[in-house]
Amino acid sequence: MGIEVTVEGLTKSFGKQTVWQDVTLTLPPGEVSVMLGPSGTGKTVFLKSIIGLLKPERGRVLVGGVDMVNSPERDVYEARKMFGLMFQDGALFGSMNLFDNIAFPLREHTRKKESEIRRIVMERIDMVGLLGAEGKLPGEISGGMRKRAGLARALVLDPQIILCDEPDSGLDPVRTSYISQLLIDLNAQIDATMLIVTHNLDIASTVPDNMGMLFRRELVAFGPRELLLTSDEPVVRQFLSGRRAGPIGMSEEKDEATIAREQLHGEGVGSGEPPRIVPQLEPTPGLPPRQAVQRRRARVLAMWDTLPASARTAITTGLTPQGEPA
Numbered sequence: 001m002g003i004e005v006t007v008e009g010l011t012k013s014f015g016k017q018t019v020w021q022d023v024t025l026t027l028p029p030g031e032v033s034v035m036l037g038p039s040g041t042g043k044t045v046f047l048k049s050i051i052g053l054l055k056p057e058r059g060r061v062l063v064g065g066v067d068m069v070n071s072p073e074r075d076v077y078e079a080r081k082m083f084g085l086m087f088q089d090g091a092l093f094g095s096m097n098l099f100d101n102i103a104f105p106l107r108e109h110t111r112k113k114e115s116e117i118r119r120i121v122m123e124r125i126d127m128v129g130l131l132g133a134e135g136k137l138p139g140e141i142s143g144g145m146r147k148r149a150g151l152a153r154a155l156v157l158d159p160q161i162i163l164c165d166e167p168d169s170g171l172d173p174v175r176t177s178y179i180s181q182l183l184i185d186l187n188a189q190i191d192a193t194m195l196i197v198t199h200n201l202d203i204a205s206t207v208p209d210n211m212g213m214l215f216r217r218e219l220v221a222f223g224p225r226e227l228l229l230t231s232d233e234p235v236v237r238q239f240l241s242g243r244r245a246g247p248i249g250m251s252e253e254k255d256e257a258t259i260a261r262e263q264l265h266g267e268g269v270g271s272g273e274p275p276r277i278v279p280q281l282e283p284t285p286g287l288p289p290r291q292a293v294q295r296r297r298a299r300v301l302a303m304w305d306t307l308p309a310s311a312r313t314a315i316t317t318g319l320t321p322q323g324e325p326a
């Protein structure tokens with residue numbers, strides 16, 4: 001089973017620019033979480049901080065007893081082996097074919113024999129649907145295939161935590177749907193804790209168990225997907241509905257006067273229909289059920305009293321396929 005990631009009071013700056021401050025959340029073991037946020041709000045910086053590639057000034061990230069922020073580099077390096085990282089562009093070596101790219105972490109970090117490496121690599125290639133393409137160079141395949149190859153490489157060391165940076169970037173809507181299904185299928189197969197950074201609304205509404213959002217240097221919210229999908233928070237509503245009216249502007253946040261003018265003209269984010277909640281994706285038939293579903297159910301019921309009524313209603317419908325009371 002995947003392991004829990006606990007983020008406590010994390011603050012990251014570059015010089016005088018604070019990217020975000022006092023971020024606190026827990027990624028529940030084996031569940032899929034999505035971090036949303038407009039461009040430039042520090043989602044990638046957040047992923048890199050979790051894995052210890054960037055060092056926040058304050059706070060802790062606890063993973064299996066190791067603090068990825070404050071522990072000695074040797075311990076952080078060891079703990080990093082629990083992670084699989086999928087970067088935006090696949091981050092493949094251009095001169096190596098897909099097989100060698102995917103085999104790279106095994107050759108670098110383990111003493112496995114070539115026959116064992118071949119078995120593992122081909123298994124992962126099969127999982128991401130790339131059988132037959134293993135001899136190709138990254139430049140000879142499509143962006144979607146490169147992403148899937150990046151995901152296969154993230155999987156070879158049997159990670160307990162998988163971090164995906166914008167798995168949809170550069171993909172058409174159909175390929176994005178395939179990637180969404182692949183992420184859910186992977187979770188069913190390996191039960192790893194997953195964090196996906198994206199601004200894609202289809203992924204956000206169909207893939208995660210939990211959602212969070214970064215805006216204005218803060219974590220606006222983090223919790224069960226239904227909490228954000230039914231949220232009244234203007235920035236969350238605006239983002240999930242993809243509308244111009246609201247606190248998020250083109251290059252920066254809008255000023256108060258502009259937001260007030262929009263409200264006056266009935267364009268505010270409080271206006272219009274609340275977002276429709278679509279069902280979460282299920283694993284492809286034939287795969288095992290996601291073990292995280294039962295754990296999440298128990299976890300959500302334990303926090304029931306803290307949830308707003310709108311989120312509870314959405315959860316009740318989602319927890320039981322027939323819409324019976326949970």
Ligand SMILES: Nc1ncnc2c1ncn2[C@@H]1O[C@H](COP(=O)(O)OP(=O)(O)OP(=O)(O)O)[C@@H](O)[C@H]1O
Nearest residue numbers: 014019037038039040041042043044045046166199
């Ligand atoms: N190594 C760095 N040095 C200085 N500033 C940086 C560095 N890395 C990121 N930043 C800054 O931190 C901020 C957040 O960047 P980040 O890439 O995390 O945003 P993001 O939310 O992932 O954006 P997008 O959705 O567009 O990918 C940006 O202002 C960026 O310029």
